[in-house]
Amino acid sequence: MSNNNENSRANNTDSAVSALISSISNTVNNEKISAIINVTNVMADAIFIVNADGVFESVNPVAARFFNVTSDSLIGKKWQDCLQEQYRDDYKYMFESWKNNYQTPLNHGPKEVKIRKNNGNCLDVELSISCLPESVVASTPLFICIMHDISKHVKKYKVLENVAKLDHLTGIANRCTLEKTIIKNWQECIVNKQPLSFILIDIDYFKLFNDNFGHVKGDKCLQKVARTIEECLPSKDSLVARYGGEEFAVVLPRSHISNAQMIAKRIQEKILNINFRDLGLPANVKISVSQGLACEYNNQYRTSEALICAADTALYRAKSEGRNKLCIR
Numbered sequence: 001m002s003n004n005n006e007n008s009r010a011n012n013t014d015s016a017v018s019a020l021i022s023s024i025s026n027t028v029n030n031e032k033i034s035a036i037i038n039v040t041n042v043m044a045d046a047i048f049i050v051n052a053d054g055v056f057e058s059v060n061p062v063a064a065r066f067f068n069v070t071s072d073s074l075i076g077k078k079w080q081d082c083l084q085e086q087y088r089d090d091y092k093y094m095f096e097s098w099k100n101n102y103q104t105p106l107n108h109g110p111k112e113v114k115i116r117k118n119n120g121n122c123l124d125v126e127l128s129i130s131c132l133p134e135s136v137v138a139s140t141p142l143f144i145c146i147m148h149d150i151s152k153h154v155k156k157y158k159v160l161e162n163v164a165k166l167d168h169l170t171g172i173a174n175r176c177t178l179e180k181t182i183i184k185n186w187q188e189c190i191v192n193k194q195p196l197s198f199i200l201i202d203i204d205y206f207k208l209f210n211d212n213f214g215h216v217k218g219d220k221c222l223q224k225v226a227r228t229i230e231e232c233l234p235s236k237d238s239l240v241a242r243y244g245g246e247e248f249a250v251v252l253p254r255s256h257i258s259n260a261q262m263i264a265k266r267i268q269e270k271i272l273n274i275n276f277r278d279l280g281l282p283a284n285v286k287i288s289v290s291q292g293l294a295c296e297y298n299n300q301y302r303t304s305e306a307l308i309c310a311a312d313t314a315l316y317r318a319k320s321e322g323r324n325k326l327c328i329r
């Protein structure tokens with residue numbers, strides 16, 4: 001480290017220490033606090049100290065880097081204002097409640113939060129807050145806050161989460177997500193006495209498509225079908241998932257059978273209109289789907305599995321009655 005850096009760090013430390021000490025008039029153990037601040041200033045973790053009003057008393061160089069400002073510029077400001085909006089009120093409330101009940105020590109976290117950098121960007125951090133003991137600060141409560149940058153983990157977690165939730169080929173929900181979604185919607189719809197519709201969609205004669213045009217084009221066809229179904233869904237609550245091979249499932253919460261039937265018909269028509277010329281196939285190559293629809297309303301089915309079974313039976317009928325057909329259970 002250069003002498004310049006050492007000098008500037010020493011100056012920062014001195015100014016932070018004197019700012020803190022001058023602001024804490026009743027503290028009997030100023031030396032201890034200076035020692036703590038001196039230690040935090042050379043630590044690799046992001047550390048700041050706030051008072052009971054949530055005002056920054058000291059910010060070490062690593063924490064200042066997290067906020068993308070200088071340590072000095074934060075002193076005197078409310079630390080909660082450096083959090084992303086959605087977390088601010090929780091922490092304001094935490095400090096307010098603590099002030100009304102001094103007896104319980106405020107020790108919190110570690111908890112994942114997002115802080116706001118000076119440039120407007122957000123940073124994912126894990127934050128813990130600990131009340132400094134009375135042996136260090138006699139009359140003015142101070143809190144030592146430690147942050148760890150977890151942005152790389154959050155990014156990796158999101159990637160893995162998508163791998164776990166989505167079907168690799170089509171990018172729509174996979175079977176596991178479908179099952180979780182049905183269970184969640186089943187409970188909500190039963191409790192709120194609302195309908196829940198479920199459609200199973202199976203491409204007709206898909207083996208022939210693969211045999212005639214190859215599996216690579218077969219894969220592209222599955223992607224087109226997934227996109228087409230997705231485009232027909234009415235709201236964000238609805239879900240299309242890959243149920244298996246060339247079979248798809250649609251969950252329509254709060255959808256009565258008439259509405260679900262309309263959506264299924266739209267899917268049927270749009271799939272008939274898919275063209276494969278971009279895959280180098282002749283314009284007359286077309287595919288169709290068979291669909292089975294079932295709707296839970298007024299405790300018609302006892303379980304979500306029974307609802308799925310009903311849609312499956314209806315799909316089986318659609319296949320046996322000639323395909324390119326929608327059957328309702």
Ligand SMILES: Nc1nc2c(ncn2[C@@H]2O[C@H](COP(=O)(O)OP(=O)(O)OP(=O)(O)O)[C@@H](O)[C@H]2O)c(=O)[nH]1
Pocket residue numbers: 169202203204205206207208210214215216217218219222244245246319323
């Ligand atoms: N390209 C491709 N083909 C798949 C995939 N998953 C399943 N398949 C194919 O889907 C075909 C399904 O064939 P079948 O179960 O006989 O059904 P079908 O030919 O569509 O006939 P029906 O359903 O009775 O109308 C098989 O040829 C599978 O190899 C996949 O991910 N990619």
